[in-house]
Amino acid sequence: TSAYSSPAKSLGDPGITPLSPSHIVKDSDAEDAVEQLFLVVVAIDFGTTSSGYAYSFTKEPECIHVMRRWEGGDPGVSNQKTPTTILLTPERKFHSFGYAARDFYHDLDPTESKHWLYFEKFKMKLHTTANLTMETDLTAANGKKVKALEIFAYALQFFKEQALKELSDQGGSDFENTEVRWVITVPAIWKQPAKQFMRQAAYKAGMASPENPEQLIIALEPEAASIYCRKLRLHQMIDLSSRAPVNGYSPSDTIGTGFTQGKEHVRRNRQSRTFMVENVIGEIWSELEEGDRYIVVDSGGGTVDMTVHQIRLPEGHLKELYKATGGPYGSLGVDYEFEKLLCKIFGEDFIEQFKIKRPAAWVDLMIAFESRKRAAAPDRTNPLNITLPFSFIDYYKKFRGHSVEHALRKSNVDFVKWSSQGMLRMSPDAMNALFKPTIDQIVQHLSEVFDKPEVTNVKFLFLVGGFAESPLLQQAVQSAFGSRCRVIIPQDVGLTILKGAVLFGLDPAVIKVRRSPLTYGVGVLNRFVEGKHPPEKLLVKDGTRWCTDVFDKFISADQSVALGETVTRSYTPAKPSQLVIVINIYSSEQDNVSFITEPGVKKCGTLRLDLTGTDASVPNRREIKTLMQFGDTEIKAMAVDVATSKSVKVGIDFLNY
Numbered sequence: 046t047s048a049y050s051s052p053a054k055s056l057g058d059p060g061i062t063p064l065s066p067s068h069i070v071k072d073s074d075a076e077d078a079v080e081q082l083f084l085v086v087v088a089i090d091f092g093t094t095s096s097g098y099a100y101s102f103t104k105e106p107e108c109i110h111v112m113r114r115w116e117g118g119d120p121g122v123s124n125q126k127t128p129t130t131i132l133l134t135p136e137r138k139f140h141s142f143g144y145a146a147r148d149f150y151h152d153l154d155p156t157e158s159k160h161w162l163y164f165e166k167f168k169m170k171l172h173t174t175a176n177l178t179m180e181t182d183l184t185a186a187n188g189k190k191v192k193a194l195e196i197f198a199y200a201l202q203f204f205k206e207q208a209l210k211e212l213s214d215q216g217g218s219d220f221e222n223t224e225v226r227w228v229i230t231v232p233a234i235w236k237q238p239a240k241q242f243m244r245q246a247a248y249k250a251g252m253a254s255p256e257n258p259e260q261l262i263i264a265l266e267p268e269a270a271s272i273y274c275r276k277l278r279l280h281q282m283i284d285l286s287s288r289a290p291v292n293g294y295s296p297s298d299t300i301g302t303g304f305t306q307g308k309e310h311v312r313r314n315r316q317s318r319t320f321m322v323e324n325v326i327g328e329i330w331s332e333l334e335e336g337d338r339y340i341v342v343d344s345g346g347g348t349v350d351m352t353v354h355q356i357r358l359p360e361g362h363l364k365e366l367y368k369a370t371g372g373p374y375g376s377l378g379v380d381y382e383f384e385k386l387l388c389k390i391f392g393e394d395f396i397e398q399f400k401i402k403r404p405a406a407w408v409d410l411m412i413a414f415e416s417r418k419r420a421a422a423p424d425r426t427n428p429l430n431i432t433l434p435f436s437f438i439d440y441y442k443k444f445r446g447h448s449v450e451h452a453l454r455k456s457n458v459d460f461v462k463w464s465s466q467g468m469l470r471m472s473p474d475a476m477n478a479l480f481k482p483t484i485d486q487i488v489q490h491l492s493e494v495f496d497k498p499e500v501t502n503v504k505f506l507f508l509v510g511g512f513a514e515s516p517l518l519q520q521a522v523q524s525a526f527g528s529r530c531r532v533i534i535p536q537d538v539g540l541t542i543l544k545g546a547v548l549f550g551l552d553p554a555v556i557k558v559r560r561s562p563l564t565y566g567v568g569v570l571n572r573f574v575e576g577k578h579p580p581e582k583l584l585v586k587d588g589t590r591w592c593t594d595v596f597d598k599f600i601s602a603d604q605s606v607a608l609g610e611t612v613t614r615s616y617t618p619a620k621p622s623q624l625v626i627v628i629n630i631y632s633s634e635q636d637n638v639s640f641i642t643e644p645g646v647k648k649c650g651t652l653r654l655d656l657t658g659t660d661a662s663v664p665n666r667r668e669i670k671t672l673m674q675f676g677d678t679e680i681k682a683m684a685v686d687v688a689t690s691k692s693v694k695v696g697i698d699f700l701n702y
Contacts, residue, residue, distance in 0.1 A: 060623055061616040062570045063597060064668055083226035087208045088264070088546035090126070090230050091200065091243075093168045093347030093375060095511065096143075097126035098208050099543045106551045109544050112211065126539065129168060131200055135160040137191065142203040151405040158405055159187050164196055165408070169347045171239040172232065172373060178700050179245065186404040197246035201229070205252055226260055227252045228550040230542055232348045233265040234371045237563065237632075237649075238699035244679075245700065258679065258696075264549045266542050267343040267352040268556055270509040273545030274341065274535060284533055339505040340530070342491065342522070343542065344512035347375040349487050353500050370494060376418075376512040378483030383414050386479065390456040395444050399437065406436040421476045422516040429476050430468040438467065477517060484521045491526065503530045509541040554608070561606050563632040565649075565673060565680070565697075566598040568641045570619050582640070591619065596631060596638045596646065599673045603636065606675040615687075616669045626669055628652040628684055630697065650697045652684040 087100040099111045127143030132150050134140050140161075141149055150163045162185035170193060174181055182190040205222070212220040231243050240263055247253060253260035336355060343350040350371040388396050400407045410433065417429045438449050445452070453463045460475030494500055508522055513534055523532045535541050549555065573583050573590040584591045599612045618626055630650035631641050638646060654669065668687040673680060680697040 060570065060619045061567075061626060061628060061669065062572075062591075062619050064615040064617045064666070083260075084224040085212060085220075086226045086228060086547055086550035087212075088228040088230065088269075088543055088550055089201070089204050089208075090266075090543040090546065091168065091204075092126065092129055092345055092511070093166055093377065094129060095126040095346065095539075096129045096200075096204070097540075097543055098204055099540070099547050100208065100212070101547045101551060103551065106548075109547050111540060111543065112207070126543075128165065129200070130163065130165040131167075131196060131203075132164075133162040133185070133191065133199075135162075137162065139199045139203070142200060147408060151408060153405065155403065155405070162187065162189055162191060163404065163408075164191075166347070166377065167193070167196060169373065169377070171242055172235060172348060174239075177236075177238040177242055179242075186400075186408075188401070194242070194246055194249060197243070198249035201247050201250035201252060205250055222251065223260075225252075226262070226550050228262045228264050228546045230264050230266045230269055230546045232343075232345075232371070233267050233350045233352055234348060236699075237697075241699050262550055262553055263679075264546050265350075265352075266345070266510075267341040267350045269542045269545030269549050270343050270507065271339075271341045271352065271354050271545065272548045272555055273541050274507045274509070274533075276548070284531060338500070338503045339507065340491075340494070340500070340503050341507045341509060342487075342513075343371075343510040344487060344508070344518065345375050345510040346377055346512070347373060349374040349490070349510075349512070351491065351494055353494070353503070370490065372486070372490065374483050374486040374490065376483070376515070378486070379418055379479050380411060380414065382479040382482060383418075386458065386461070386475075390458055390461065391441060391449070391452050392445075395441060398444065399440055403434075403436050403440055406434040406440075409434045410437060417471075417476070418479075419514070421473070421480065423477075423520045425473040425476075428462075428473065429471045430464060430466075431471065432468050435467075480515070480517045484518055487518065488521055488525045491522070495526065495529065506530050506532045508532060508534045509538055511539045513538045556608060558605050558607050559675075561600050561602060561604050561675065563634060564598060564602045564636060564638055565600050565630065565632050566596045566638070567614070567616075567671060568629045568631060569595050569597045569616065571595045586619065589619075594640045594642050596633075596641050596643070598638070600675065601636050602634060609674065611672050611674045613670055613672045616671060617666050618669070621667070624655070624657045626654045626656065626684070626686075628654070628669075628671055630673075630682055630695075632697075632699075647699075649699050650682055650695050652682055652693055652695050654684045654686060654691065654693050656686055656689070656691060 083103060085100050085102050087098055089098045090096060097112055099109055101109045128147060129143075130146045130150075131142050132140045132146035140146065146163070147165075150158060150161060153161060164183060164185055167183050170181070170183055171177060179192075179194055181193045183193045183196050184190055205227075209220050209222065209225070212225075227247065229243055229247060231240055244258075244261065244263055247261050248255060338353060338355045341352050341354065343352075348371055384396065410431075413432050413434075417431050420429060433449065441449050441452070450463045453461065453469075458475075460472040460478070462470045464470045495503070506522065506526055508519065512518055519532075519534060526532060570584070570591040570593055571578075573592040578592040582592045582594055584593045597614065599614065600606060616628070628651070629641075629648055630652070631646050632649045633643070633646045635643075635645055640646075641648075652671070656667075670685045670687055672683045672685070674683075681694060682697060683692060683694045685692040
């Protein structure tokens, strides 16, 4: 190998060259024969701010059961889901999750609490970390670091145990993990490494294993929502185009009686946690014709995801028309604005110190804000009061030497006053101003999506996810896009994704076509063509002139891929006597990639086919078939030596390269 002149010699020897013109083989049936039978599907909606699970027995798929009520819970917040918070002991062992973690942490003495590791809203780290690996850290409220993989595995293990316990209690006998198919939802806009990270964490939590990957499906949040929206009956949603915005929080005012009566036909037992999903296509869906398009906007705590789907009849399969887009415009943005407002009034130095010195009181303050945040509405006229924790008032006086009241008078924030009951009193305008930056970003992003050529004549816009409960967001979306399509909000909108994920687990084949988020290919040698190939890529080997580092494309970013579709290419070793053939797989976010050395091209897999010991009477041009199968969120690659049918498989890996 010393004769190499290529700058890429460090990348190992891409010693294969294409044999045949590219061709795609549709081979979706070969793999489907082995279908495992699970008794129950459990879906986990692992959210930025809150999480939950739901399940359905495969024998009665029309009943979806939402998890038992959790202990704890906050005033003004319906607690069908639990906060995504986790507490580890000072020895870094799992202690508790959700309300239990929050309340226990809150009750600790401040001298003790600083040794405990408390995490909240940690899911965003997977979205914001550019080079995510198995080693990525998360920072606890006390500033200590723990491996993200451990925290995610603890959280998933907690849900696994809760769900199995509930299933066992209900069935009267122990429920085995092997009888469960798990579905975990992730934002569609997450990059591949983050999706793979979730799968690894689930393996660590014991939900499935690399040997049995089918037991776990990673579902995309807006897709799950889309599946559920197809089943909606008219009484299960609010059509914003035909009525005033509804504040989904206060059953007493503004809500028409139809809204309360129209709650899903819920079986009255088991605290009404069972939702009947009729096995029909909902009325709204029956208005959709072949080729109709709709947008699902999934607005949660951390991210907002948008997916454009098109109907394919007769079965009503979904086809993704435009690759998922979105960004970190979730309701956390509103909390962040509130924090900025506090910094403006009390000083950034104080807020930073307060968070570190009194972490539990800070959590309290944000809980108080949360329930007021949910009371914000476009037509609200009376002010919103936010109780300041005693330790906030106390600590501020120690820190600054004057009172909170003084700070409010002195700051030039006119919409926020001090009320004598020890509360911050915010005018509705002040509250609405906290929502504005986040809502503006969502509307702006949606406008960009609507301007794309693939997104013409959209019939419906389904607004789902926890943040969709906000009347301010509902009104903004309706007034911006109501003239272009019907804006629809499913009732119980915070559970839409959870229910859709269960339906997806019961029938994963419902999503038929996706857009590939990346371009995939392998590194090959091509015959060197003067004038076409850059001279620095020239490699002369045994008298043949090769161009090295060529990116041979399997599929381009944004290309439509049918689920289970296999793309096949044939290669031959550049040197006929070569017995160990190494095929490196690369990905890129760019569409047009020519060489594996270009910026942004990442290696994400290696197929190593060892042909030593095979029969010597092999044809002089050995054919190596390489197949890539584009499955759910996983991609499998395989290389086969045609003469001896010796083969090797690999899953695409974005975390370890």
